[in-house]
Amino acid sequence: MPPDTTRSHATLTDVAKAAGVSVGTASKALNGRFDVKRETRERVLRAADELNFRPNALARGLLAGRTQSVGVITNDLDGRFAPKIVVGVENALGADQSSVLLSITRGDPELEAHYIRSFQERRVDGILIVGNIPESRPPARGLDRTPVVYVFSPSSSPEDASVIADNVAAGRLAAEHLIEQGKRHIYYLGGPPEEVAARDRGQGTREQILAAGLSVSPLQILYGTWAEQWGWDAVGGILASGAPVDGLVCGDDQIARGAIDRLLSEGVSIPDRAAVIGFDNWWILAQNSRHPFSSVDMELEAIGGRAARILTTGAPAPGVVAHPGHVVARWSTIGDAPR
Amino acid sequence: MPPDTTRSHATLTDVAKAAGVSVGTASKALNGRFDVKRETRERVLRAADELNFRPNALARGLLAGRTQSVGVITNDLDGRFAPKIVVGVENALGADQSSVLLSITRGDPELEAHYIRSFQERRVDGILIVGNIPESRPPARGLDRTPVVYVFSPSSSPEDASVIADNVAAGRLAAEHLIEQGKRHIYYLGGPPEEVAARDRGQGTREQILAAGLSVSPLQILYGTWAEQWGWDAVGGILASGAPVDGLVCGDDQIARGAIDRLLSEGVSIPDRAAVIGFDNWWILAQNSRHPFSSVDMELEAIGGRAARILTTGAPAPGVVAHPGHVVARWSTIGDAPR
């Protein structure tokens, strides 16, 4: 008789029957327990293979009380940050044989609550709440006792666990890199002053310049928008002012690109007369442009992985873990590689 | 007595007990069945609310035979295509109260097989296999009878269901748009000739030019790479040749950007003397550049949504569904909006 094709999957009972043993024995055999005769085990394994047996994770989870799965709540998935974070999460959990349940809220608190509920019904072992801006957010509601870790956007409650990017440290790294290249007159072209990421990166830049014994006037710390046009305009202004400038820390890669385009169009040679570094290390801009440029990689994958590991390793400890990035040096600060 | 906090979640039995009814009645009440007295229902609902009851989806799924969940297998999640596709999938399924199980294979067939197995054990209702290049791929192995739809990279087997981007149609749309703007001497600057996406978009461009009664020589259909530099170089070559040119269909947004930069640097006015259109409508390039440009949006979210709906609506019909995009017109073809 051919295998039963009416039901979608063979059950353990089917396997046991085919192998001529009881379900209990079949279970032990498949789970590699030692109290099964070798010959029996082999018979069971063969039967399972022939029937294409897939142990029902629902039944297992129901019994075990845990599901080897975590829920991930994101604001968006096509922005700049969430995709890489989720990749890091998935990598970390995949190694743990855990599954990722993904949801997208578009910032809607109602939807967030809905997904939290849905994840709880599915008995996920934990929940990651991934933000898309580096600003703190109120803790999610309706959380029961499911463990939660906030990622990128920290929770405003000190009782919660969060993993975020350390923008102050990143700013320091950027400035340090320029100073190491011998630059002495460094400007910071930041994003909007009301955004904490823009301010933090600026603060780090400033701190590091001062730490190197160089001076920095308020005129060298500028705020604008996250756009190319701002980088372009700002460089125009600085050059027109006649003030000395040999290094630019740009608040993000878009600003950096605008700055570089302007420098080149004004005939300023890069990196000799002026070096430029951005943030985020977005490959489409920093790497794939006609003029590749240096950038501080915020290591979003590592941030995601770290959050996932914190979530799945006992109860997450309250507090914020800030993750620094690292500098990826390219033409705009170190010139073309020697051949 | 305070509610039991030792176990993680209240069960239906707890709720029934608290409401002074049997589990059967509690179940009916919570599921809105009509054969329950109103007063009883309200008592049950109140008890459920007080105990923060979350019906165990594992138990439900075990009984029902379906889990309201689908597995999504992607190659990557930080590339150009997968994120938007997954967003479309999630939106479509969320409306259906279904969950998305996400996995990333990095193109490793072993990992793909592993995730398929894992999804089958979790009894997902279907699987979406999302590619990251528009080339066909061999069907996945070990699939049992779980329904599958391939997305973006179609399956090479005609028995499978696939939803892909229609690059030929997209090429036609791009050329049509330039022709509508009165352009008569159109070039195509494509990606690598060995890639079907590059060829398809070129073919569509060519077809539409001919359909409009214009001529197109092989010299006007050029292939290179997907990079800005190629757009920059190609435009240089065309201008140097002195051949007439007033429209450029660029194989992707990076090429378009390079082409635009070169045209501007050579003093060619856009869009009057030459109009430019790209593909993919990648906001960081097409929209956020200093010079925004037109692009054919491949509607990846719609593709993902369509695939999800096909998957969850009965058995997917074999064959390939090709999804055309639409033109997003910006400065590079229609100039600045009148004020």
Next chain:
DNA sequence: TTGAAAGCGCTAACAC
């Protein structure tokens, strides 16, 4: 070493 049986939490069929 193996088998029988209880039970995870829920729904649906059948009594009352």
Next chain:
DNA sequence: GTGTTAGCGCTTTCAA
């Protein structure tokens, strides 16, 4: 209307 019961597929005692 409401209660009782039989499983869904699995793991885990406890006997044999």
